[in-house]
Amino acid sequence: MSTSSAVKSRHPVDEIPRLDRLFPLGLQHVLAMYAGAVAVPLIVGGALGYSPQDIAFLISADLFVAGVATLIQSIGFWRFGVRLPLMQGVTFAAVGPMIAIGNQYDITAIFGATIACGLFMIALAPVFSSILRFFPPLVTGTVIMIIGLSLMGVAGGWITNNQDTAEPRDLAFAAGTLIFIILLERFAPPAVARVSVLLGLVVGTIVAIPFGLVDWSGVGAAGWFAVITPLHFGLPTFPIAAVISMLVVGLVIMTETTGDMVAVGEIVDRPVGKRQLADGLRADGLSTMLGGFFNTFPYTAFAQNVGLVSLTRVKSRWVTAMSGVILIALGLVPKVAAIVEGVPRSVLGGAGIALFGMVVASGVRTLARVHFTNTNILVVAISVGVALMPTVRPDIYAAFPDWFQLIFDSGISAGALTAILLNLLLNPAQRAVDDAEAVQDARRITKSxxxxxxxxxxxxxxxxxxxxxxxxxxxxxxxxxxxxxxxxPHR
Structure with missing residues (x-):
């Protein structure tokens, strides 16, 4: 009797699905973030002129540490890990500074600055977690919506292959994948609908094979096993300028991760408190340190997977833990990673529209509880406007100093900071809201x-x-x- 009661009272976040469901649900998260996960080592390695073999090693190291970081964040140990369904990957916020550091020094300076950034994040986590009181529903809803809107550029880039316009064929595959996902959500049994995105990616890839959109040429050349050796490129170095620039990246990472943790906490109905937030930020710092030792870069929570949690309604953190295991396997087995890499970008773009759109919808749902005075409307309007500036005009801040570009070229961090500051300025009474009230507010979010x-x-x-x-x-x-x-029973 007591055992039965314990099972019934277990929160959906802590439930462990059967293995026949656990693996495909975990694989779905990996496929949703894979393109973004491998993009940073591709960009940085290419910009620094490294050989294909070295870039392949950077990708393997990236996937391996991303898996370890996801396990730390999802399962947690001691005071590390938010223990929510979050995926970890290399942040795009560090790309510009890392290329500048690599060109001025070398890649060992990038790894040294990354290690210093991780230590900084761990030390700052207890202080930074105090900003939870600055995330009332007005700010939280705005930030969640900004995350989804900012990521639409990623989906668009997949569909257009980062060109100005999309080929009709790519657009057709993106639309077909999206329509297939919608049909599964509407007509498929619940068990099938839960993996609608995964099935959309699989079917889209199979259909794309006769059209020559699937490139698996690298599978034969890829090895079956790769050893991720720490400090592969040499001992890390710590130039002061490189370290300082990466510490600014750490602040951006913590701002973005805070928004992602608050968002996923609301989606799964386990609001993030001050201590949980600090534990999650420590996990980011530890993962970033590991990244520096294992030849990769700073890590953060991946916002696109927040949308997948909302879309599939699967709240278990053990699903993302399985994703972490899959990422580790992909890092150790390059041949398997090459197969996953063959998924056409246009198919990923179609699925991305659904994923990122659900993030926007989650933000709108949170904002629906806000009493919209003219002041509150202004907070949302200006924050969204500031956040979308670098999306609609990528070079708008090109003439500004690097530190300014680092913050405001990220729509998520720029929008979050704007929402927080405007709320404090225009709603001074909000300063009296304490953590308990913020958590209680989060629990009342409509989950329809x-x-x-x-x-x-x-x-x-x-x-x-x-x-x-x-x-x-x-x-x-x-x-x-x-x-x-x-x-x-499915929540």
């Missing part, structure tokens, strides 16, 4: 978008009957109180 249609319909009918009995004045209270974790 994450619930199966049958459950939503049943709850709506029940709420209607309750309203007829007790009057329209109590309708809102009844709708809220009818929600319970037991109502939906």
């Amino acid at each position: 978008l994450n619930r199966p249609e049958v459950v939503r319909d049943a709850e709506a009918a029940q709420a209607g009957r309750a309203s007829a009995r007790e009057g329209n004045g109590h309708r809102e209270r009844e709708v809220v109180t009818t929600e319970s974790p037991e109502a939906d």
Whole structure:
């Protein structure tokens, strides 16, 4: 009896799916972030003129450490890890500074600055976690929405192959993948709908083979096993200028990760408190340190996987832990990584529209609880506008100093900082909100978008009957109180 009660009371975040579901759900997360995960070593290695073999090693090291970092963040140990379904990968915020460091010094200076950045993040985590009080629903909803809007550029880049326009064929494959995912969500059984994105990527790739869009030429040349040796390129060096520039990157990483952790905490109905936030930021710092030792770069939470959690409604952190194991395997087996790399970018772009759009929808859902005065509308409007500037005009800050570009070229960090500062300036009463109130606010987020249609319909009918009995004045209270974790066994 007690065992049964314990199982029933287990939070969906802590549930461990059966292996036949755990692996495909984990693989789905890997496929959603794979292109972004390997992009940074490709860009940095190419910019520094490294050989294909060295770039391949950078990619393997990146995937290996990304897997370890995901395990640390999802499972956690001691005071490291937020213990929520989050995927970790190399941040794009560090690309510009790392190329500048590599050109001025060499790649060992990049690794040394990365190690210093990780130490800095671990030391700063307890202080930085205090900013949770600056994330009321107005700010949180705006930041979540900005994350999704900013990532739409990634999906667009996949569809257009980073060109100005898309080929009709690429656009057709992106649209076909997106439509297939929608049809699965609408008509497939719940068990199949949960892996709709994975099936969309698989089917899209299979259909693309006769059209010559799938490039698996590198599979034969790739090895079956690669050893990720620490300090492969030599002992790290620590030039002061390189370290300082990377410390600024650390602040950007912590800002972005804070938004991602708060977002996923709300989506899975386990709001992030101050201590949890500090543990998650420490995990980012530890992963970044490991990156420096294992020939890779700073790590952060991947926002696109937050959208996947919302879209699939699978909240278990053990799913992302399985993703971490898969990433480690991909890092150790380059031949398998080459197969995954063959997924056409246009197919990834179609799936990305659904993933990143769900992040935007989550932000809108959070903002729906905000009382929109003219002041609050101004906070959202300006924050979104500032965040989208580098997306619609990538070179808008090209004439500014590097430190300014580092912060404001990232729409997520620029928008988050703008939302926080504007809220403090225009809503001075918000300064009195403490962590407990912020956490209690987060618990009241409406979760209807994450619930199966049958459950939503049943709850709506029940709420209607309750309203007829007790009057329209109590309708809102009844709708809220009818929600319970037991109502939906799949959450």
